[in-house]
Amino acid sequence: xxTGGAGPVGWxxxxxxxxxxxxxxxxxxxPGYHGGVAGDTPGxxxxxxxxxxxxxxxxxxxxxxxxxxxxxxxxxxxxSGVDLRVRAGERIGLIGANGAGKSTLLRIxxxxxxxxxxxxxxxxxxxxxxxxxxxxGDEDATVLATVLEGFGDLLDLQRQLRALEExxxxxxxxxxxxxxxxxxxxxxxxxxQERFEREGGYALEARARQVLFGLGFREGDLGRPAGxxxxxxxxxxALARLLVTRPEVLLLDEPTNHLDVAxxxxxxxxxxxxxxxxxxxxxxxxxxxxxCHRIEELAGGRLESYxxxxxxxxxxxxxxxxxxxxxYRAYMATRRRLQAFIDKYRAGNRATQAKDRExxxxxxxxxxxxxxxxxxxLPRIRLDVGQPSHExxxxxxxxxxxxxxxxxxxxxxxxxxxxxxxxxxLGPNGAGKSTLLRIxxxHLAPAQGRVxxxxxxxxxxxxxxxxxxxxxxxxxxxxxxxxxxxxxxARATLARFLFRGEDVFKQVGALSGGERSRLILAxxxxxxxxxLLLDEPTNHLDxxxxxxxxEALAAFxxxxxxxxxxRHFLRRLVxxxxxxEGGRVERFAGGLDAWLERRRVASPASGAPSRATxxxxxxxxxxxxxxxxxxxxxxxxxxxEMAHLARRVAELEEEIASLEAEQAELARRLADPGxxxxxxxxxxxxxxxxxxxxxxxxxxxxxxxxWEELARRLEEExxxxxxxxxxxxxx
Numbered sequence: 001x002x003t004g005g006a007g008p009v010g011w012x013x014x015x016x017x018x019x020x021x022x023x024x025x026x027x028x029x030x031p032g033y034h035g036g037v038a039g040d041t042p043g044x045x046x047x048x049x050x051x052x053x054x055x056x057x058x059x060x061x062x063x064x065x066x067x068x069x070x071x072x073x074x075x076x077x078x079x080s081g082v083d084l085r086v087r088a089g090e091r092i093g094l095i096g097a098n099g100a101g102k103s104t105l106l107r108i109x110x111x112x113x114x115x116x117x118x119x120x121x122x123x124x125x126x127x128x129x130x131x132x133x134x135x136x137g138d139e140d141a142t143v144l145a146t147v148l149e150g151f152g153d154l155l156d157l158q159r160q161l162r163a164l165e166e167x168x169x170x171x172x173x174x175x176x177x178x179x180x181x182x183x184x185x186x187x188x189x190x191x192x193q194e195r196f197e198r199e200g201g202y203a204l205e206a207r208a209r210q211v212l213f214g215l216g217f218r219e220g221d222l223g224r225p226a227g228x229x230x231x232x233x234x235x236x237x238a239l240a241r242l243l244v245t246r247p248e249v250l251l252l253d254e255p256t257n258h259l260d261v262a263x264x265x266x267x268x269x270x271x272x273x274x275x276x277x278x279x280x281x282x283x284x285x286x287x288x289x290x291x292c293h294r295i296e297e298l299a300g301g302r303l304e305s306y307x308x309x310x311x312x313x314x315x316x317x318x319x320x321x322x323x324x325x326x327x328y329r330a331y332m333a334t335r336r337r338l339q340a341f342i343d344k345y346r347a348g349n350r351a352t353q354a355k356d357r358e359x360x361x362x363x364x365x366x367x368x369x370x371x372x373x374x375x376x377x378l379p380r381i382r383l384d385v386g387q388p389s390h391e392x393x394x395x396x397x398x399x400x401x402x403x404x405x406x407x408x409x410x411x412x413x414x415x416x417x418x419x420x421x422x423x424x425x426l427g428p429n430g431a432g433k434s435t436l437l438r439i440x441x442x443h444l445a446p447a448q449g450r451v452x453x454x455x456x457x458x459x460x461x462x463x464x465x466x467x468x469x470x471x472x473x474x475x476x477x478x479x480x481x482x483x484x485x486x487x488x489x490a491r492a493t494l495a496r497f498l499f500r501g502e503d504v505f506k507q508v509g510a511l512s513g514g515e516r517s518r519l520i521l522a523x524x525x526x527x528x529x530x531x532l533l534l535d536e537p538t539n540h541l542d543x544x545x546x547x548x549x550x551e552a553l554a555a556f557x558x559x560x561x562x563x564x565x566x567r568h569f570l571r572r573l574v575x576x577x578x579x580x581e582g583g584r585v586e587r588f589a590g591g592l593d594a595w596l597e598r599r600r601v602a603s604p605a606s607g608a609p610s611r612a613t614x615x616x617x618x619x620x621x622x623x624x625x626x627x628x629x630x631x632x633x634x635x636x637x638x639x640x641e642m643a644h645l646a647r648r649v650a651e652l653e654e655e656i657a658s659l660e661a662e663q664a665e666l667a668r669r670l671a672d673p674g675x676x677x678x679x680x681x682x683x684x685x686x687x688x689x690x691x692x693x694x695x696x697x698x699x700x701x702x703x704x705x706x707w708e709e710l711a712r713r714l715e716e717e718x719x720x721x722x723x724x725x726x727x728x729x730x731x
Contacts, residue, residue, distance in 0.1 A: 061088040063126055063277055064109060064249050069118035071104055078104060079115070080301030086249060091271065091278040093288040093310060096298035097376070098514050098542045102281045103253050105298065106130070109279065110251050129247035131239055131255060139227025143217060146226045146237060147208040150244040154204060157196045164189045165690045193667045193693070202663070202697055206704045211240045214266035216259060216428050219709075232258035232429050243270065252280040256287060261426050261565055265596050283543055285310055285568040325372045335364060378544055379518055380496040381552035386528030390455040393417045393531055393559050394440055398449030401435055408583045409435055411448055415587070419530075422560045424570045424592065427580035433563045434535050436580060437461075440561065441533045460529030462520055462537050471509025475499055475519060478508050483526045497522040513540030521549065530558040538566045567592060601715075645714040652707045659700045666693045 064086040071079040078101035086092065086109075094102050107113040109120060110130035122128065141149070148155070164185055171182045200207065212222065215236045226237060235258045242250070250271075256264040264284065271278055271291040282288055288295065288310035295306040295313040306313040338361040345354040400411025409432030417423070425433045438444040439451060441461040453459075470478065480490045494504055497518045511519065517540045524532070532553075538546045546569065553560060553573055564570055570592045577588040577595040588595045669689060 061123070062086070063088055063123045064128070065121045066105075066109060067119050067121065069105070069108060069115045069120075071101070071108065071113075071115050073101075073104065077301055079108075082118070082298075082301070082303050084109075084296065084303060086277050086279060088248075089275065089277060090294060091274070091292045092280070093292035093295045094279060094281045094298065095288070095295060095310075095313075095543060097544075098512070098540075100298045101301070102298055106251050106253050106279065106281055123248075126249065127245075127247035128249045128251060129242050129245055130251045131235075131242055131253055140225050142223050143212065143226060143229070143237060144205070144208060144222040147212060147241045147244055148204060150241040151201075151204050151208075152245070154196065154199060154201045157192055157199075157201060161189065161192055161196060162694070164192070165694055168690045189690075190667065197663070197667065202700050203704055205701060206708050208240075208244060209705070209708060211243050211270075214263065214270065215240050216263040230430065236263070239267075246276065248276045250274065250276060250278045250280075252278065252282070254281060254283070256282065256284045256565065258429065259565060260428050261567055261570065261592070262596065262599060264565060264567060265600075283538070283541075283546065284566065285543065285546075286571075288313075289568075321372065324369065327369045328371055331364070331369055335361065335368075338364065376544065377498055378548050379498055379521065381521060381525060381548055383525055383532070383552050383556045383558075384528050385530040385556070385558040386458060387456060387530065388557075389419055389457045389530045389559065391419050392454040393419055393421070393457055394454065395452040396449065397452070399439065399446045399451060400448035401432065401439060401444070401446050410580060410583055410585050413449070413585050415585075417559065417561070419559055420557075421576060422574050423562070423576045423578055424574035425561060425563045425578045425580060426565075426570075431580045431582075433580050436578075436585070437533050437535050437561065437563055438463075457531050458527070458529045460524045460527045460532045462524060462532075462534045471507065473508050474505045475508060475511070476504040479519070479522065482523055485526070493522060493526065494519075497525075514542065514545070517541055518545075532556065532558065532560050532562075534560070534562045534564070536564055537562065538564060538569055642714065645710055649707065649710050649714055652703055652710065656700065656703050656707065659696055659703065663693070663696045663700060666696060 062085050066082060066084040069079050069082040069084075070077065078099075082105060084105075094105065096102050104113065107130075108115050110128060111120070112130065138146070168182065168185050168189065171185060196202070209222070217233075217236070217240070221233075226234070229237060239252075239255060255267060255271075259267060264287070268284075268287050268291050271280075271287070278291070280287070280292070290309070292309050293307075295308065295310055296303045297306065297313070297317075306316050308316065338357050342354045342357050342361065345351060348354075394415075394417040396413055396415045396417075398411075399413040400408055402408045402411075425436060427433050435444065439446050441459055442451075442453070443461070443463075473481070475494065476487070476490060479485070479494060480487065483490065483493075485493065491504060494500075499515075499519070499522075506515075508516075508519075517537070521537075537549060541549065546566070550569060550572055560573065562570070562574065575591055577590065577592065579586040579588065579595075588598065590598075666689060
């Protein structure tokens with residue numbers, strides 16, 4: 001049973017207790033945000049958090065606590081007395097094998113699922129936000145409007161201010177007899193207006209845009225109805241709305257699913273600075289390392305806590321296992337020694353000493369350490385190349401593709417891929433990454449151009465859809481059919497990929513996502529391919545199996561092209577990045593971190609891709625006509641446009657500062673009880689002040705939105721010139 005604040009309902013709402021003022025927050029230091037830091041406004045449980053580097057103090061306020069949780073599903077107990085405390089400001093990574101119960105625990109913490117036993121206690125007034133995988137709400141609302149709904153309290157304040165402005169105008173027209181009423185309304189208006197400004201109410205749209213752009217939405221997406229989005233886009237929209245609500249506790253189940261690499265990096269940075277508490281289930285090792293202070297591993301129905309990030313967890317887990325194994329060895333050695341003495345002297349002249357040893361043995365056995373668990377079985381993956389290919393693996397000439405009469409995913413792509421290349425193909429969802437991989441694999445003919453496959457190239461292809469043929473066949477039947485191995489050879493190979501005993505007789509159609517991935521990897525290992533084309537190979541794999549696959553691919557001596565959003569995986573394996581978006585393919589000679597830094601410098605707010613560097617030794621990619629490729633204008637004209645943008649940005653900063661000063665003065669006047677006394681004989685002055693306050697608010701919002709857009713464009717222009725530096729937002 002859960003007690004305390006109500007749990008969240010739906011995709012974009014948080015369970016909350018009312019009666020407290022949300023924290024002030026500055027999402028990036030843009031003008032008009034009026035931000036603060038976590039803890040500068042007391043919450044209902046005392047002041048915010050005491051920040052330390054890397055860890056959070058144990059005496060921080062406990063916001064959410066699970067006590068002795070028990071839960072069974074399908075006749076199997078998956079939670080067996082789980083205890084968990086979530087303190088103010090903590091960021092906790094919840095990990096464990098697939099099926100261990102991580103998502104179940106998260107849903108119990110969110111109040112969406114009742115435990116069979118145990119309790120969840122929440123601090124009074126606590127707001128808990130849970131990322132649901134299904135989008136609900138008004139499907140006709142635009143993407144931007146849907147996210148703005150997440151500012152529920154601020155929108156309520158805005159509506160109250162509008163209503164008060166109308167009431168003030170009517171009351172002021174009623175003559176001096178209503179002076180007391182107007183004075184009270186002015187005082188209330190001043191309080192509400194000050195709170196609205198303090199909490200960043202005048203920059204709602206700019207804040208919503210920042211989150212949407214960070215999660216991979218583009219300007220053209222903001223006016224689309226939510227109901228027209230794909231499944232992955234709807235989940236990203238749900239995440240955007242949840243992030244702008246800023247609940248005290250965020251519960252996230254695989255938050256980087258459906259995010260491309262750039263959006264995952266943005267989310268990682270956002271969560272690393274989140275002033276509330278975060279509990280996340282994730283297979284994203286970069287996120288677990290960079291954004292978590294504590295790892296909780298769920299295994300055997302119980303949690304084991306590691307006070308550090310994922311990198312610390314890996315080291316500490318091995319230390320704990322070594323200590324446990326040594327303690328058990330010492331116990332067994334002592335036990336054998338005592339038992340030997342007892343057996344030898346039980347009936348002799350040292351029987352009294354033997355009796356003492358029996359008592360000592362009984363005490364020892366009562367406090368015996370548990371035997372160390374057997375190592376978790378993991379696949380054994382070895383990828384042999386067989387015969388190496390010739391130097392040139394693929395030659396792409398004028399390659400492009402679109403489906404039917406739809407827009408071009410990419411076109412006029414000229415490239416050479418040489419033996420040993422390790423290329424990560426990245427881009428937004430739906431941009432054409434998988435299409436490009438299918439063309440290279442020979443599974444799809446390009447709508448334009450041709451692909452020449454080099455001599456001796458033997459391709460191994462892993463499809464994101466995990467197609468495995470006839471779903472009615474057993475694992476063993478399918479594997480024998482595809483590989484031509486004998487039954488004993490097939491069973492031995494499948495055992496290396498954890499298909500043992502009766503597992504080989506499971507129907508292919510009944511396999512889980514992780515089992516299907518393992519079966520495809522087993523098939524790839526038999527192909528002896530010298531060129532691997534892998535589409536999201538880590539999907540459905542748990543953390544340890546991902547690491548095994550990484551080891552195998554790091555040792556693979558052939559050519560590798562991979563579509564993936566797993567940044568840890570890409571960091572280790574790729575030395576070249578291809579970015580697919582908007583009808584073009586940009587190529588960058590360098591690893592993932594270098595590419596991300598180039599992109600961040602080019603456009604931190606919008607996530608627009610940077611201009612890529614041509615790969616040495618290969619022809620440059622040719623970009624789509626009219627799809628934002630390299631500009632035809634001269635460098636001097638580009639500099640002129642950059643100078644024009646810089647002037648306009650400077651003008652906007654001055655206008656914003658002026659409007660903010662006027663806004664502050666109007667707020668002071670409207671909050672001053674003496675204002676009414678001075679203007680009592682002139683109701684028109686009151687109406688004018690109220691109307692001007694509303695107009696200034698609208699003007700300020702428009703200027704902020706224009707500043708965001710022009711600042712983004714200016715940074716893109718500056719990134720295109722040697723020595724270009726990012727734009728520094730005004731203070």
